[in-house]
Amino acid sequence: MKTDFGLVSIIMPSYNSSKYIAKTIDSIINQSYTNWELLITDDCSTDNTCEIIKEYTAYNQRIKLFTFLENKGAGVARNKSIKEAKGRYIAFCDSDDRWKPEKLEVQLRFMTENRVEICYSSYLKCN
Template sequence: MEKPLISIVTPIFNTELYLEDCLNSVLSQTYQNWEMILIDDCSTDSSVSIVERFSKKDSRFKLLRNSENKGSGITRNSGIDFAKGKYLCFLDSDDRWKPYKLETQVNFMLGNDYSFSFGSYEFIDEKNNLIKRPKIVTEEPIDYEFLLKKTEIFTSTVMLDLDKIGKFMMPPHRRKQDYGLWLKILKSGVKAYGIKEPIAEYRLRKGSATSNKLSLITKHVLFLKETQKFSLVKSVYYTGYWAINGFIKYYT
């Protein structure tokens, strides 16, 4: 019996320095029935030519191109819409997967009848050096309330069973679209389950959108008000939990 198809969605914007590593980590997977949907958001570097080189050698790499810069959320939505697989994964173009990532996660999902899973991960720098301690995720099932207080789910480790939950789209925000998607799915009653073993490598880059959590506190409050329709007081309440847990996650 053929293994289920996995669709991998990757937005691209000027990540030529890391993109080959990202694509090679998918090629190295022990689970081989996948399609990788790469959506270029008007890169001005050589990112597109790198993808074209890979896609000429392997048709599982599929390139889509935005006509204008739309941001990673809307760009990912194009990939979600295009996806043909039973399972949906996300991999940011500067991150990498462990070779056993897909196989481990599919077995975890099938063996436990889960529809939403994610995993632990390691941190690497711009030169691929391991830094900090790995982030080992909780074994506690994650629901909507949990995720409001702690961003436990790292995008490049997520796997969704589209046959079970259908296709959810990310909110049209320039930041935190992935977090908004997880909240939307969990609010529908689905729970997310973590894999203790690190299955991905998260690249921390100077100047990246997530490199300075303290500067994003006000934006997080506004994000909760806009997407979750919370009052200011309730948004500040959950942002307080988020900020403390974020500090522990990134700076210890």
């Protein structure tokens, strides 16, 4: 039986991310820990980023898209998603990142077992 640590709000800004964002979203959908919501704020992309995201929102209610009508920057986009977040935890994922399938579960278990309120992990570079 899997432990439910509470809802995780995953915060993702996007801007002209069509080349990477599908694989990024797939890596979140494939998490072993499934109690999450993905909040994507698009910062006025000029490519087909929003269309790709909308394909995911059509079949996965945990994914929500917010859009800006003018470019405001990644920080403002992150803050918009944080404002909409409903989770006990906040996790940040950029639109060109990918997560290993156990990322959330491992971090949540570590935080709970060690009674810590914040943690972060290293990363691997790929091309």
